Amino acid sequence: MGIEISRLRRQYGQFTALDDVSLTIADGEFVAVLGPSGSGKTSLLRILAGLDQPDAGSVQRDGQDLLALDARRRGVGLVFQHYALFPHMTVAQNVAFGLRVRPWRSRPKASVIKARVEELLRRVELESYVGRYPAQLSGGQRQRVALARALAIEPRLLLLDEPFGALDAQVRVNLRRWLREFHRSLGITTLFVTHDQDEALEMADRVVVMNCGRIEQIGTPEQIYQHPATPFASGFIARGQSLPGELDDSHLRLFGHAWRLDDFATEDVHKVTVHARPEHIVPASRQGEGLAARLLGLRHVAGTVRAGLQMDGLAEPLEAEWSERDWARHAVAVGESLGIHFQSLTVFGSDKDGRVRARAELHPHQSVSPVAFGPWRRLEA
Template sequence: MGIDISRLRRQFGSFIALDDISLRIGDGEFVAVLGPSGSGKTSLLRILAGLDQPDSGSVQRDGQDLLALDARRRGVGLVFQHYALFPHLTVAQNVAFGLRVRPWRLRPKAAVIKARVDELLRRVELDQLAARYPAQLSGGQRQRVALARALAIEPRLLLLDEPFGALDAQVRVNLRRWLREFHRSLGITSLFVTHDQDEALEMADRVIVMNRGCIEQVGTPEQVYHRPATPFVSKFIARGQAVPGEVTASSLRVLGASWRLEGFADETWHAVEVHVRPEHIVSSPRPGEGLPARLLGVRHVAGTTLASLQVDGMHEPLEAAWNGHDGGRHASGERVTVQFQALTVFGLDREGRVCARADCHTPHLASPVVSGPWRRLEA
């Protein structure tokens, strides 16, 4: 059971929107498709919805060729970013629309439609607003009406295209928590397209990270965040920042400090790329122990101090995220020493593809070690 996507390709002139992507979505799974603008996520959603056709590839749902069906026969519910509600229809009429426009042989009786609409409005907690018009609702309420309308046709697949993009920050937080619980109660297969990392990591069972028409990584939110498979995922999801590093024998050298790498010599790497995350750059408790740096700026955001650092020996500044005591005792322009608590190391082949990776952790800069041997990533 589920949806199997195989070697899907879509090209517009010289622009490749989808580059032979393959993917499996499990039955009842909530999957977030995450990526920057132009990464191909909306093209994937449009093909699944029947709004566009691929140049090549296949989409199977429970053994059935989904691409052979027109949009009305696919059993797909679609929720857009800007609601797409009919302003001249009431909330109840909007929700009922998909059922009322069915061919008369397939159209439920009026009493069945009303019962279905009443049930859905109770589920989305809008049953008291059935007689109102969209203009009389808040943004969050309109989005729930759009969701109820998509569910009225009892879809087997629910597609959500940036559904919270038009909402303010607090409404987004509240509504995505509600939607996650709502999805669990329904058990419907859902594909959620977004460019917001927080939404994807908070809501999804699995996250698909896309870039330039390709899938960079598929995994649980924890896997994608804590073990990014590529430098792009590291930068896009975990705000990984490149630091200069080189490998000699079984050691990684980063700004004068050595990190032991086990099994690295056997890998067919051509170059390495080393990343550090903001939360892994800490202020040294003892002056002079660590990497000398100058504070370019300090910002306090929601209990976290974001510090811009010019580390000696680096051209580009780094951003550190400090909590508590670390954040409150420094000011802009001050000279400090910092330590890297962890590093992610990518081994790249001659085409720039990742052939291996390692996560390095250390409690003390004087004796850094790697958490485990490098391993070759599966293609």
């Protein structure tokens, strides 16, 4: 049955950390809670861990009221960003700590604890480090010790609070791949809190996007990235960039052109937000085609070219992302002009309270080969 979180609310003075949050987590599922600082993700984790209590709402696990249990009886393993290892204890002693401090009636025998520690250290690939102290380990090794310590108590729920935040970039990449495979081998229900989009999209079965104490969207990594449900999800996950579009009857007007929006409910729509992702902004195949833009700068990153573009009517530059191969065919010097097309646009219609009432995906070049982008087609209203 898993975990059923229903209408959680947590208020700190005038600040609302959680605002009517509901979520279901299946047994063995790996769920990432993703959002910026202050979005409520850590408040949710603390309530599940028993470190805080909500002002309203409920949490059920397999039909049992989880909030009625104190932290020690919840069967929760918690891994923090900064390891929280005991510096005066060896690796083996740190991993065994949660078992050794149990009341004597439920404390395993010393031989059982020793075997459990050895098994976990083999799993986290640190069996040869049993006698070392935290200061003698790298950051990635310390985090694996922290994970082994959390698993030693055989938790039913594993909570990870930005566990890679204190590590350098390459260690993070290696460790998150390792953790994903590790989770698959154990099948423990896991909630992973992060503000890093790449971590969430690469590791999770499902992603929960939070903002200002509320859930913006829940879905698989592919759903979240390819079909963001709100302007916030689009900007935070898919790097959606705002364009000055206007709704005119059933048409979207943008940069002097108009497109018909099919199946776009206009009732209660007070504001239209148009987003374009960097990979959907492409250079025109021939000179004189497309919308005029000026190249502000280029960055070459891991086989891609990230271009800053300035367009008339936009206060902020747009970022486009192309492959090195595509850019070689259309290269212009920084400061020069070029024509661009939008392969795809996401259109959100919101009411006066900012709630999304309608959503559409517009593909101006849907029938055109991605190698030879055709001119924009104009629709007269």
